[in-house]
Amino acid sequence: MSIAFPLGLILGIIASGKIIDDDSHLKVWVIVPTRFLLALMRSIHELVWAVLLVAALGLSPLAAIVALAIPYAGILGRIYAELLQDTPSQPILALKSTGASPFKIICYGLLPLSLPDMLGYTFYRFECAIRAAAILSFIGIQGIGYQIQLSLHDLLFNQVWTLLIFLLVLIVVVDFWSGKLRRSLTE
């Protein structure tokens, strides 16, 4: 997720087309390929990416991380692009007229306008990623799913329960954290 979030954000900002001037002919040439890239990233399921990456990188945790990061960045990028496109254009025009560069427009306009919505969605996706990570390790990559599988094989049900409860706690914590952050942004 820590890879997927910034990657999705950058691609999402580009794909939204909000920082490129309307009259610029760059527009089509940048936005369309970015959208295509995002579509490609998310059209392949994380399990498939995992199988491909295990073939390339072996059964390392890195394979799992990259396998999750690619489709999640694709999904986040797409949603971010949509949230950014829904931001009102008046404040962005006003920032342009103060002479703000595209980077400053992102910091002072696009992000403050859409951050609360973005965070909510990102945390939801974070939850999904935790579950997906457990599943991924069933194909043999190190991770919590792998531990559960080992315990199951050995009929150590106490351990299985502990691990499942740990997963639950993890998700509840993420949920709590997301609620807190969002409230502090929108109070």
Added chain:
Amino acid sequence: MIESKARPAVSLNSVHKRYGTTDALIDINLSVEPGEVVALVGPSGSGKTTLLNTICGLTIPDSGEISISGQSLTNIKHRKTLATLVGIVSQQYGLIPTLPVVQNVLAGKLGSWTNLKSVLSLIWPQDRKQASSILSSLGLDEKINERTSHLSGGEQQRVAVARVLIQSPDVILADEPVASLDPALAESVMGLLSRITQVDNKTLILSSHSPYLIQTYCSRIIGIRQGRIIFDMPISEINDDIFHDLYETNQILQR
């Protein structure tokens, strides 16, 4: 000084702007000298907002030429150069509701700040003293740390005025800058704008519907109706009939 006298602060040469089938601006020719305080008057939909937005480059005209201090808008390649020449308080304010007031005011500095300084300022507001002194001249010093969306319409309008004042361009455009203010506040904000224009040798073009404020604070008045300039005269020549006709005829045409 002689040089700046020689070329107008703002000049428009047969500017046209069309939206679909409506002509928002028709053959606008206009020249404003440095130091003038110009009022644009006209009924709603007459083209005041479109005219102000084309002067600052937010709206691109279909044809015609616009120059600020002798430089054609089409030749000004960088936004930050343009921002030193002209700035606008727009009718919808254009503030970022989720940011504190101080950040919305300091946004007027984004053209001159480096990227690093801009990002730092989101955490530790830079030039806070200047922002706070401008806000207090607008009666808003207590709201400096308030989230902008918590402010009333009139307070937000003054934040937008504060932003253009801290940007401090040579030509200040203001689209109905006192429309949401009560009469006393409206008068003090108009007074402040016209005073700053004189003291700092700037140029001010504003739109307003208030004959009293215009006659008190402006030096020249331009009447627009259906995208055309109907009259353009020194404030001393204006009388109630001319005002009345501008708004009245329009209603007859619409019927």
